[in-house]
Amino acid sequence: MKRRRICSLPKNRSFGPTGLLGKEIAIITMTLDEYEAIRLIDLDGMSQEACAESMGVARTTAQAIYNSARVKLAECLINGHELRIEGGEYILCQGEKLGCSCNHCHKKRSILQIKNGDD
Numbered sequence: 001m002k003r004r005r006i007c008s009l010p011k012n013r014s015f016g017p018t019g020l021l022g023k024e025i026a027i028i029t030m031t032l033d034e035y036e037a038i039r040l041i042d043l044d045g046m047s048q049e050a051c052a053e054s055m056g057v058a059r060t061t062a063q064a065i066y067n068s069a070r071v072k073l074a075e076c077l078i079n080g081h082e083l084r085i086e087g088g089e090y091i092l093c094q095g096e097k098l099g100c101s102c103n104h105c106h107k108k109r110s111i112l113q114i115k116n117g118d119d
């Protein structure tokens with residue numbers, strides 16, 4: 001599988017319903033490329049074409065990634081599941097490619113994470 005370029009890492013990797021201490025809840029895993037599609041399209045207001053260009057994939061692939069991400073969000077919201085963001089076939093953008101959406105802020109964060117011993 002061709003790796004998808006992402007320009008941002010999530011600030012939190014886990015989301016879920018509150019006030020359910022001790023209850024077992026199902027976990028839905030969203031990949032980092034799915035997270036990136038939600039960020040670009042739903043938050044930044046990008047078209048699927050622009051999202052595809054930023055991620056370095058075909059428009060149909062971007063659409064499939066986005067659709068999968070939306071279903072996972074809905075499952076968590078409607079069924080009360082925990083959402084975890086991890087994995088996926090991606091490369092972290094270094095800001096060198098044309099058409100990418102990042103503003104290099106992830107580079108600063110990467111340096112901070114290395115200093116803090118985080119991933």
Ligand SMILES: [Zn+2]
Pocket residue numbers: 006007093094095096100101102103
């Ligand atoms: Zn970028």
